[in-house]
Amino acid sequence: MKRPVKGLFPWRRRAGTPAFLNNMNALRLGHIDYLNCVPFFHYLRSTGFLGAVERGVPAQLNARLAQGVLDASPSSCFEYARDPERYVLLPGHSISAFGPVQSVLFFSPRPLSALENQRLYLTGESATSVNLLRVLLHEFYGWRQIDTEVPRQPVEDLLAQGKAGLLIGDRALRARRQGGVGICYDLAQLWVEHTGLPFVFALWIVRRDLMTRQLAALQQLSGQLHQARQHAFADLTHLARQYASEHDWIAPAELENYWRAMSYDLAEDHLAGLELFFTLCQRHGLLPHQVPLRFVPAADSAAQFS
Ligand SMILES: C=C(O[C@@H]1C=C(C(=O)O)C=C[C@H]1O)C(=O)O
Incomplete structure (x- = not known):
């Protein structure tokens, strides 16, 4: 049999080439490098998603979204709010909490009420949670000044x-889990207690x-994420066992409980919480503008988008 002339069939896969490189329309996704993202990504490939996936902490993914290096990513809601003209949102997906989230924690040697004027050391990985802390302290604890620093050394060392x-x-x-670092405030829990919203x-x-250019691919991605989440939650115990064996600092039951405490939807209550957060960010000078929420239209309403 004659071999095809090289380059004549550019759509044919070369052996060893990752599938996404053969697909010029493939999306480049960000992947938050935390356990909270497992329910989105563990089964995403098995739903047929062929694009590229790049891992990073939220601050890195925010920067790559802003630079246009990534097409789409789960990332800080504050990044969307910072430049809403640049972005749209996938409907129906988020990383949210209706109570304690367990992984956005402010550690303090003293109660918050006795801490004003002390320097607060912030993780450099966040855009949302650092501003949630500011909003909570201004709005609900009456702080006027907040002195913060993103330190060069690990925040854990300063807590110690x-x-x-x-x-x-x-x-x-x-x-x-390691404990011994004073009082531990769960910021999602504080938010829910003060606002009644997730x-x-x-x-x-x-x-x-x-x-x-990529509306159909984005709509497909949204469906694939729903499928991937459903698949993950259909057997969360199995998934927790697998990931806990790769992360020896968390027990399977704790991990399962962590994922169950999270809400990955984006429904009316979530949107009310989100809008209140953006309004309070504006009130306290953290955002200069109102934040319109714009979404990728569902497949059947695509014709309405102009
Ligand atoms: C619940 C969490 O929310 C995270 C907090 C973010 C932020 O503060 O910018 C961004 C993405 C989320 O992964 C968490 O990291 O545990």
Whole structure:
């Protein structure tokens, strides 16, 4: 049999080439490098998703979204709010909590009421949670001044020295587990207690200019994420066992409980919580503008988007 002339069939896969490189329209996704993202990503490939996936902490993914390096990513809702003209949102998906979230934690040697004027050390991985802390302190604890620093050394070291600081993600989960770092405030719990609404930490943020070129791919992605989440929650015990064996600092039951405490939907209550957070960010000078919420339209309403 004659071999095809090289380059004549560019759509044919070369052996060893990752599938996404053969697909010029494939999406480049961000993946938050925390255990909270497992329900989105563990089964995503098995739903047929062929794009590229790049891992990072939220601050890195925010920067890559802003630079246009990533097409879409679960990332800080504050990144969306910072530049809402640049982005749209995938409907129906978030990383939220209706109570304690367990992984956005402010550790303090003293009660919050006795801490004003002390320097607070903040994780450099966050955009949402650092501003949630500011909103809570201004709005509900009456603080006027908040002195913060993102330190060069790990926040954990400063906590061990008796300082107050904020951790998110796996590092927060680990620090809580290790204990011995003063009072531990769960920021989602404080938010829910004061507002009666859930708190939305992350949204699926999409580069807005993709709406014209890649609408169908984005709608497909949204469906694939729903499928991946359903699959994950259909056997969460199994998934927790698998990931706990790769992360020896968390027990399977704790991990399962952590995922169950999280809400991955984005429904009316979530949106009310999100809008209140953005309004309070504006009130306290953290955002200069109102934040319109714009979504990728569902497949059957695509014709309505102009
Ligand atoms: C619930 C969490 O929410 C995270 C907090 C973020 C932020 O503060 O910017 C961004 C993404 C989320 O993963 C967590 O990290 O544990």
